[in-house]
Amino acid sequence: MLAALAQGRQAAExxxxxxxxxxxxxxxxxxxxxxxxxxxxxxxxxxxxxxAITAAAETIGGKYLRGCTLYVxxxxxxxxxxxxxxxxVSRVVIGCADEKRGYSTFCSRQPFHPRSTVTYGVMADECxxxxxxxxxxxR
Amino acid sequence: MLAALAQGRQAAExxxxxxxxxxxxxxxxxxxxxxxxxxxxxxxxxxxxxxAITAAAETIGGKYLRGCTLYVxxxxxxxxxxxxxxxxVSRVVIGCADEKRGYSTFCSRQPFHPRSTVTYGVMADECxxxxxxxxxxxR
Numbered sequence: 001m002l003a004a005l006a007q008g009r010q011a012a013e014x015x016x017x018x019x020x021x022x023x024x025x026x027x028x029x030x031x032x033x034x035x036x037x038x039x040x041x042x043x044x045x046x047x048x049x050x051x052a053i054t055a056a057a058e059t060i061g062g063k064y065l066r067g068c069t070l071y072v073x074x075x076x077x078x079x080x081x082x083x084x085x086x087x088x089v090s091r092v093v094i095g096c097a098d099e100k101r102g103y104s105t106f107c108s109r110q111p112f113h114p115r116s117t118v119t120y121g122v123m124a125d126e127c128x129x130x131x132x133x134x135x136x137x138x139r
Numbered sequence: 140m141l142a143a144l145a146q147g148r149q150a151a152e153x154x155x156x157x158x159x160x161x162x163x164x165x166x167x168x169x170x171x172x173x174x175x176x177x178x179x180x181x182x183x184x185x186x187x188x189x190x191a192i193t194a195a196a197e198t199i200g201g202k203y204l205r206g207c208t209l210y211v212x213x214x215x216x217x218x219x220x221x222x223x224x225x226x227x228v229s230r231v232v233i234g235c236a237d238e239k240r241g242y243s244t245f246c247s248r249q250p251f252h253p254r255s256t257v258t259y260g261v262m263a264d265e266c267x268x269x270x271x272x273x274x275x276x277x278r
Contacts, residue, residue: 079221
């Protein structure tokens with residue numbers, strides 16, 4: 001999660017919403033990193049998780065991330081939850097919740113792969129503070 | 140929807156799952172087209188809707204598709220429904236349903252922009268037949 005937070009801080013420095021994500025393989029190696037790039041790329045789909053998943057798939061030369069863990073500083077939105085499901089990521093570790101846009105606000109069923117596990121609240125305070133300070137500075 | 144179906148047929152010719160999508164602006168011009176490219180790009184996020192949305196955003200040079208209509212041959216998955224929401228597409232026109240992976244199977248709340256409208260079942264038979272014949276030929 002520290003690596004995901006570092007990605008989030010990098011996003012903030014670039015004026016992007018400070019959300020970061022990394023994908024780690026079964027051996028504990030980081031195989032994909034990403035942070036929000038929606039402003040720079042003028043692309044609403046350029047979320048941290050999408051970048052990290054695409055980067056990880058490129059690293060391993062395949063589109064499925066079975067056995068991998070995705071760490072993300074803020075609860076994924078519906079789009080990213082769907083992408084995590086398609087990629088068959090085995091474990092999802094989430095920092096702070098997103099009550100407004102998080103997938104759990106919209107979903108009546110767990111959207112991830114049936115055998116995947118989800119952990120909430122890892123370094124949640126740090127993840128939330130990064131978001132709060134960004135939006136505070138913007139005002 | 141005919142243009143979306145043409146995209147779907149092109150996907151089938153390329154060995155991709157035959158789903159097509161187009162984005163039409165408020166003047167009725169097609170500003171983005173897309174079909175499934177998950178195999179060719181080895182990227183689980185390369186769905187028809189994602190391609191069409193990204194193409195449309197590039198055409199207009201902005202990331203929001205307010206006033207636009209997205210036509211898609213098969214009900215969007217969670218990921219694509221999320222992307223459609225982020226892009227603020229005003230109208231979503233869907234061909235056939237996807238009981239297994241469609242967003243409505245997972246969502247307890249309408250995921251799109253609050254002011255957007257959704258129309259189901261437009262040329263549903265043609266859209267469904269395209270999928271069925273593809274998977275029939277694959278077996």
